[in-house]
Amino acid sequence: MSKAEIIEELPKLARADRQEILDRLCALQDAEHSGVHQQWMDEALRSGPPQPAAATDWEGALQRGLSRAAKRS
DSSP states (O other), X not given: OOHHHHXXXXXXXXXXXXXXXXXXXXXXXXXXXXXXXXXHHHHHHHTOSOOOOOHHHHHHHHHHHHHHHHHHO
C-alpha cells in the first residue's frame, strides 16, 4: 500500500483506530529519537567533566550562528 493510499484511507477509519495508528507512529519516532539521544549522551560523557562556558565560547557560538544565518539568506 502506498503512502497516498494510506493517507486516503485514514479519514475512513474509526477514531480509536486512528488513535492506535498515531500511538504506534509516535512510539516508532520515540524509539528512533531515543537512539540519537543516547548517542548524544554517550558523546557528552566521553568528552570529560563539565566545564562552564566562557564568554568567548558564547561569542564564538553567536558568530558561527550569525555566519550560518547570513549564508542561508
